[in-house]
Amino acid sequence: MKKLLLGAALGALLVPAASFAQTVDAGLFSAQGDEHECLDDSCATVALFQSGPTGSGYQGTVAPKYGTWGFDLAGRDTTVNPGDNFMEYANGTALKSLVIPSDRTSYGSFALLRELSDNRMKELVLGLAARTDLTPGTDEAKIADAYRAYMDEARIEALDAQPLQPYLAAIRAADNRDKMAVLMGGTQGRLGSSLFRTGITIDAKQPDRYVVAAGQGGIGLPNRDYYLDPRYADKKVKYQAYVERMLTMIGWDKPAENAAAIVALETSIAETHWTPIENRNRDKTYNEYTIAKLAEEAPGFPWQAYFDAAQLGTAPRLIVSQNTAMPKIAAIFAQTPVELLQAWEAFHTADDAAPRLSRRFADAQWEFRSRDLSGQPEQRSREKRGISFAEGSLGEAAGRLYVAEYFPAESKAKMEQLVSNIRSALSDRIANLTWMGAETKAAAQEKLSKITVKIGYPNKWRDYSGLEIRPDDLFGNAERTGIFQWNYQLARLNKPVDKAEWGMTPQTVNAYYNSSNNEIVFPAAILQPPFFDPDADPAVNYGGIGGVIGHEIGHGFDDQGSKSDGNGVLRDWWTPADKANFQALTTRLGAQYDAFEPLPGYHVQGGLTMGENIGDASGVAVGLEAYHISLNGQAAPVLDGTTGDQRFFYGWAQVWQSKMRDEAAKQQVATDPHSPAMFRVIGPLRNSDAWYEAFNVQPDAKYYLTPADRVHIW
Template sequence: MKRSLISAACCALLALSSPSLYAQANNPAAPVSGIDLKTLDPAVSPKDDFYGYVNGVWTRNTEIPADKSVWGTYIELREIAQGQLRGLIDATVKNPGKPGSEAHKIADLYTSFMNDKARNAAGFKPLHAELARIAAVKDKKDLPALLAYLQGNGVATPFSAYVAPDAQDPEQYTVNISQSGLGLPDRDYYLKDDDAKLHAVRAKYLKHIETMLAMSGDKAAGEHAAQILDIETRLAAVQWTRVQMRDPVKSYNRVDFDKFAALAPAFDWNAYFTAAGLAPKASSAVVRQPSFMTGFSETVAAVPLASWKSYLNWRIIESYASYLDSATVKERFAFDGTVLRGVPQSEPQWQLALRFTDNAISDAVGKRYVEMYLPPETRPRVMAMFDNFVASFKDGIEQLDWMGPETKKEAQLKLAALKPKIAYPDTWRDYSSMQTQPNDLIANVRAARAWSRQQNLAKLGKPVDRDEWSMTPQTVNASYSPALNAITIPAAILQSPFFNVKAEDAVNYGLLGITFGHEISHAFDDSGSQYDAKGRLRNWWTAQDRAAFKALAAGLVKQYGAYSPVPGYHINGELTLGENIGDNSGLSITYKAYQRSLGGKPSPVIDGLTGEQRLYIGFAQKWRAKLRPEAAIAQIKSDPHSPGEFRAKGTVKNQPGFYEAFGIKPGDPMYLPPEQRVIMW
């Protein structure tokens, strides 16, 4: 594949994992620190508040942009990637090529989103056919086919059905059924009557539903809004908590299609599975939350059909609201953006159009992104760094004093089988069957959703594609898949500010290298550790070692549960456990990998800082962030990641190397007694 080069700022080479490679990019006699020295606060001691020491100046001088709920290093990199994508798509719109080509489809998707004149003229008319379909329903027995139809069009219903690798047989795909159907971020927003903030959000949500229904032409919007909130509250009451859903064993419940009637008798499952295209290709499904399905059935039986029709009308309107006329988009943002996340101003329309286009035809965009912005030598250099981390993790397993040899052997097998997916996939998805229109946004939304649904359903009966990517190259993130035992590191994360081509290794390890350590650690966190080397949900632990693991995990739960990012709201240590294990174990491995890269030599002192100090400073700079209070509450309630400040200072407190690097002693606020420190791996 031919790839062009861009400026060093956008296509910086990855952190180099050995002095010899490093010397190719820098003058080894005069290495440059990658630390952002301007953010260090000389008035704060790293022994007192490490996050404040590293990011104090930045925190004081930084305002969250009016169109953002959070701002920080991660978001800065995403903005860089967004700018790259904008240049890519602008060029494609100017030269879209032949009708039916991928380039032409990219142009159609983007320009249809930007066409305010067509969108405003259409108003709610593009939804009339679907709303009429609901109005025509005369009996609850018609609900199964209706839900299947809506799901096929990307509309959220009380449960979702999708195809994914079978956790008990990871070489085969299976149907999964999971709870869904709420409009607020978490069940607590419906059920916590003693929380004034959440109660206020719920009241505003009811008013928002009423307003949107009235805008659609509903003459009884107030009555119907109350019906909708009632159904969502009933569903919330029987949903599993996010902590409960983290248990992969309890979430694996194989149910034959002909047994669904016993689990949820008020719903015609045979009609649903046929209409959804799941039968006869499949004859069973994994039910993620069985008690929810029973509760859903009871809600179907208890709630009148008229209320269900109101609820499904709302699900359609909410699903398409971002793609309708300007007034509807404004009202949706007023609630979803301002009420839920505290954001006073919407992002510019080009950014929203870009995100829609990217999501709709991601691999076509990704292919061009790689061609424009990724140097061809990046991949092999990333692999060299990845191999360094795997070797360090391997040594770390052997050094564990809480794990016995039998479990260590299994852990080493899993680590050896770990598959890295770096920068971009080797095979791109084919969009030839997707039909797009230059000026019909809703038609394009439906086309993209239908294509995605058919791609997912087509997997049934086929062996699992272990090379498939769950992220796109242009995504600023990374992931681990327990079913595939694979790590994905997309191209967009492989650039400044996570990597600085002019900097020596220490800060690059702390900023970017931690991503490797973090994702590798996910293979061995509280959830990932229940899957074996082949991605099978299997207990490969001795009882004694598992008990030791749980005891260590309980220590992390307690640590993070004590942090309160917003007064009155504490981090849920159980919900964030997997990510906290990833951070703590990942930083431990990052330190070891950096030491390995030094080849036994002492780290260089630059700007008065040792390499070890720069590594930890880089790590804390990576997680610098400011959140609006509303966004912080939503994150605490629904996100398995701790807010950035606590990912930084909570993690370093557990690191022996941190104490040595900064001379942390008993009595210092950053000191944690050794018996309270937790390093899982």
């Protein structure tokens, strides 16, 4: 589905997540289907979020507690050898009793906090919707009206496909390739799709300004593997049936014939696409063009008309990501019959609009995209979807209400101290690296010192006064929201980069590092147990939120984030020898992850997950050292027979407690730059000398590595 590229693409998050207002490159967990879905992790306090035989999720608005000091020892499975599977050892009993709710593809610690945030937003949104005294035009009134419109099922059913008719008429009128290119360009912020992604982002080599970006597009399945890899052949068959179903519902001619042709067209496009691993390489995806140069190198597509329609035709520069794919896709466009391009656009427009149309459209999309692709047995309730729509339409306005109600000031102060200790620990580790020379160390220290930290919420809130929301117009509300967001992006091109802006809302359970701004950002909603609990033992907090802080700072020094300097400029600040040493270490780490097999025949891609794996390893190493710094030379106390280091590792494992449905796991290994939760626990710990000592892991353990085979990067 088409999404906007907004502002600066976020270099790395704690978990991959897509909000309603942005698309991000990578994250701490993943979004699945039409909701905020994460690389969910199970929670030791399973009883808190189980209800009924299938598990309907956490119902409360109060953050859960874990044990008496931040970790629930009863959630362990001590029959498991820690070195054979530390995820099971630390979380096994909790995982056995965990049930994934039927409207989810995964569940655990992240999902629990996402539901906590959702439940809080539910109280806020429903409270606003029940009021009759809201002043029209205020943010509060718009949130209430957005929800009311979503819940007006009678009107939505009566309209059925009617809102689509102007779009379908425009597609039928685009009866030559030039008109089709103009139509595709005009989909920015609107319904429909294009064979090329286009947006606005921070210029990686001039991070004080915005630039137009373009890249490969044109497919409706998660990525090229779903067209070309035999393991996903069944998904491709179901996709064709879904395309036919949508074309039939909108009354398009020859739905079966066109569906087969659309999938064949997208297969040929997928063959030109770069692989997920290639798409991670920031050096190769930064290619400076003008529209004229792109037209010269990728003939067959009317580029100027396309960019004019997107309101970007006067842009002096473009940054093209998959530059070698663009000429091939342009050639495919030039050779494809106009009638097929029209059918392709009609399907993608209906697919894009489906959640805002009548039930038959919304159900059809859910059945394919969430059930068939990700294994989700049941659709979320309309109320949940309505709250998500209202929250997503006015993200920061909803976030402002969330912060006022649920984010105490003392949490921000305590986080600042944790970040300070993590910085000190990483600085010490950089100073003592044996594989890096003095010149590169100095540049790394400078970059570390310049990292900006954002905690909780932005200092400046978004202005939604220009967004019109009506209580009886769901489809129109979605249209106007998309246009409002796109116009917001267009206005950036003539302004300096807004360094105060956030790429996530405060109610988002996630965190990220932005390489162009050299900043780490922690929304309010993640600063709760199991990540952060002001009443928990410090070791658990350092293993939880301390590991997260270390993870995000570590992204500034992973295989891609390390390509930007302290000012956010994409440039090489490494000596050749140090770069070679770094690449040798990352190659060894990648080989470890390549061997992990979460499902038979489905291996982790070490190259795809490299940045997150380095972030996890950094989070564990730096978080543990920061915990030791916090002890001020004193011995850590023993609690319930556990040492401080043991509690640190328990804290890290607790963060990643989760279960995932098989179909979602298959999608994850193909598309997600994050390793499965189990290996986010095992992968970094088996490279930590302190973990072996803390749990007496011996050479006969499954995941034992000899000291020489352990990879220590940061």
